[in-house]
Amino acid sequence: MSADLTARLMNLADATVSHHVAQLAEAGLILTRKDGHHRLHRAHTAALDLNLADVVRGAVSAPTPDDPYRDRVLRAFLQGGRLTTLPAQRKKKDVILHEPVTLFEHGRHYPEAEVNAVLGDVYAEVSTLRREMIGLGVLKRERGVYWRPAPPDPPAA
Template structure:
């Protein structure tokens, strides 16, 4: 079986348990710690950890350290895949287990903040692809909101915006930003600028 088929099957395995679907629903719009999720779902923390690990392995949950707590949120970009495309293989399943990507993220993201923007293009692209997951597909953001989201990660938001637009992972027109869809959305207001 190819690695791509294995990754796609893993996506379905991760979604096949009712508790994991409930967890995703709880962290869809806001972050939550494992303890909070255990209380909300009335499950043991160890059970929640097990389910979170399954979702993280499939690339459906993003986790960041905040002081003594690990906060979890849905990886909405990975969850916005179209089922038919996943089955056909037109859209790759999330691949969270890329060792190079993991090393770059560990080296440059500490406690949910970007320590510095890498100078090397390949590393910078890994960071930018990770940061764009902070934005939902199909949603348009005013520049002030983009600045607030990116400002939580890195002080130089104008450089991040410019780099993300240059890479093509974020579009902009007249102070409005959006993530480009895999196939162009005719309702998006024009090209990147």
């Protein structure tokens, strides 16, 4: 549905609807495509299919490689494979944190010095990056040993 049609149906100003549509698109909750002079919007069902229990547990899936939001975030915060700054917004930070974890093998255990060396090639503030990755659950730690957890099983159909 276009923003101008939505504005008419809801008796709101076009600018108000456009503002909120832009916020929903930035949050990755809607997808937008151009159709002539109009932009058409639809729900991004993959982003909306999360349930509250998954969000609370941190079981949010990694961004998919074909996600346009992911691409925008990576272009904005990575330069030459290095992270320029860690985003403040949680959704953007989650996208960024799913990238360096791919440098670690599933099932392999790493001493902290090796983790620091790998992450140091990505970002200068290694301890911050490491702590954020652990907080998101994409990297695990116990007694100075780190590992990348196995990917979750796909939901039953």
